[in-house]
Amino acid sequence: xxxxxxxxxxxxxxxxxxxxxxxxxxxxxxxxxxxxxxxxxxxxxxxxxxxxxxxxxxxxxxxxxxxxxxxxxxxxxxxxxxxxxxxxxxxxxxxxxxxxxxxxxxxxxxxxxxxxxxxxxxxxxxxxxxxxxxxxxxxxxxxxxxxxxxxxxxxxxxxxxxxxxxxxxxxxxxxxxxxxxxxxxxxxxxxxxxxxxxxxxxxxxxxxxxxxxxxxxxxxxxxxxxxxxxxxxxxxxxxxxxxxxxxx
Numbered sequence: 001x002x003x004x005x006x007x008x009x010x011x012x013x014x015x016x017x018x019x020x021x022x023x024x025x026x027x028x029x030x031x032x033x034x035x036x037x038x039x040x041x042x043x044x045x046x047x048x049x050x051x052x053x054x055x056x057x058x059x060x061x062x063x064x065x066x067x068x069x070x071x072x073x074x075x076x077x078x079x080x081x082x083x084x085x086x087x088x089x090x091x092x093x094x095x096x097x098x099x100x101x102x103x104x105x106x107x108x109x110x111x112x113x114x115x116x117x118x119x120x121x122x123x124x125x126x127x128x129x130x131x132x133x134x135x136x137x138x139x140x141x142x143x144x145x146x147x148x149x150x151x152x153x154x155x156x157x158x159x160x161x162x163x164x165x166x167x168x169x170x171x172x173x174x175x176x177x178x179x180x181x182x183x184x185x186x187x188x189x190x191x192x193x194x195x196x197x198x199x200x201x202x203x204x205x206x207x208x209x210x211x212x213x214x215x216x217x218x219x220x221x222x223x224x225x226x227x228x229x230x231x232x233x234x235x236x237x238x239x240x241x242x243x244x245x246x247x248x
Contacts, residue, residue: 026091026092027069027091027092027094027095030068030069030071030095036217037220037221038216038217041220041224042224042239043071045210045211045224045227046210046211046240047071047072047075048228049159049208049210049231049240049242050128050130050159051075051076051079053157053206053208053242053244054076054128054155054244055126055155056080057076057079057080057081057126058079058080058081059080059081059082060080060081060082060125060126061082061084061123061124061125062076062081062083062124062125062126062127062128063083063084063085063086063117063124063126063127063128063146063149064083064084064085064086064130065114065117065127065129065132065142065145066086066087066088066114066129066131066132067085067086067087067092067093067096067109068087068089068092068096069092069095069096069099070085070092070096070097070099070100070107070109071099073085073096073107073109074099074100074103074105074107077103077105077106077107078103081126083105083106083107083108084107084108084110084124085107085108085109085110086109086111086112086113086114086117086118087109087111087112088111088112088113088114090111093109093110093111096109097109113136114129114136114142114145114146115136115141115142115145117145117146117148117149119149121149122149122150122152123149123150124149124150124154125150125153125154125155126150126154126156126157127149127150127154127155127156127157128156128157129142129143129146129156129157129159130159131159131160132160133158133160133186133188133193134160134161134187134188135185135186139186139196140196140199140200143156143158143197143200144199144200146200147200147201147247150247151247152247152248153246154246155205155244155245155246155247156197156202156244156245156246157243157244158197158241158242158243158244158245159210159240159242160188160193160240160241160243161185161186161188161239161241162187162188162189162209162235162237162238162240162241163187163188163189164189164236164237165237165238165239166215166237166239167211167214167215167239168187170215171185171187172187188241190207190235190243193241194207194243201247202245202247203245203246203247203248204243204244204245205244205246206242206243206244207235207241207242207244208231208232208235208238208241208242209234209235209236209238209239209240209241209242210231210239210240210241211227211238211239211240212226212227212230212238212239213227215239
């Protein structure tokens with residue numbers, strides 16, 4: 001993919017000279033990504049995997065931390081959750097609001113950073129952070145904030161870019177060739193995510209990979225139907241890592 005996507009592939013643009021511009025996410029970037037078969041099917045598989053890790057959402061309060069244009073927030077509401085979304089981009093929040101209105105979904109949207117969540121401790125049954133740690137300045141603080149607002153017995157679901165995948169290799173090459181974003185983007189191992197989760201006092205309960213095909217349209221068309229069974233075999237080579245953790 002060219003721009004990436006929020007769900008597992010980091011929807012970002014490389015426009016502008018500053019680091020802030022390089023990391024800017026726009027509603028049009030989401031639209032460009034989803035307009036391709038590769039983007040559409042990849043996002044659908046990632047969303048399904050995150051919802052699976054989140055568990056039964058009926059009647060549960062969920063925070064989508066780094067909600068982007070609201071695609072996952074609306075999907076979680078459709079599964080019965082009471083959803084709040086946070087994003088640092090006002091433009092994306094406006095797009096999320098429009099998406100929620102168009103879907104008839106009730107989603108509370110807040111303009112804030114995931115590194116400083118504006119909620120009391122023990123507020124949510126489920127917190128989801130998808131392709132957030134690859135972009136924030138302080139990933140550990142973001143995970144700590146997610147843990148703080150999670151209720152005892154609740155679930156934190158992290159979805160991040162796997163360091164050991166063809167997707168990561170191609171993006172690293174783009175960084176070496178001049179892409180400002182991919183030069184500075186973070187890729188993660190399961191061990192690193194586990195360490196952060198343990199550091200903030202949560203217990204890892206579930207780990208899986210997702211998106212086992214390479215980042216090419218033809219490969220996606222041929223292999224996407226096999227991705228779900230293959231993703232349960234291990235995380236090596238998968239583009240997207242999902243770690244589910246619990247709070248005692």
